[in-house]
Amino acid sequence: MEIKYWFIILAVVALLNLVVSIYLAKRDDLEVFQKAAQIILVWLIPIFAAIGLWLFHRSQDVPPRLSKPLGGGSSSSSNITGSGD
Template identity: 60%
Template sequence: MEFEIWYLVVGIAILLNIVVSIFLARRDDLETFQKGAQIFIVWLIPFFAAIGLCLFHRSQDAPTKKHKNFGEGPRDGIAGGSSGD
């Protein structure tokens, strides 16, 4: 019974490392050395590095902006606004 749990833990760690390695390799904002170093860290420290680096890079992504309907842009005084004088 004990060995079966270890197989499950190791299997989850390998799957998590593969997913995070692919995620890091596909990022455009990292240089080649940074990608290689972070993937190495993920495989060196399985659970903590994989989860930590994935969460870190997810938090660094710019949030997507919602599109505004036509005519709901910023009002900068072009049409009928004051000139500021």
């Protein structure tokens, strides 16, 4: 029964490494040498390198803007001009 747990742990680590390897391979901001070196690191140091590199690259990504900010700021599309007083 104990051997089955080791197979499950090994499968989870292999899946994590595979997912992070694909994530690194698809990045456009890395050169080929950088991609290869980081993927090799992921497989040589399985859990720490996979999680560390994934967190590092995720922090470098620009978060998407979901919506415009609310508020009544000035708009250049209006035809109203004001002279102040």
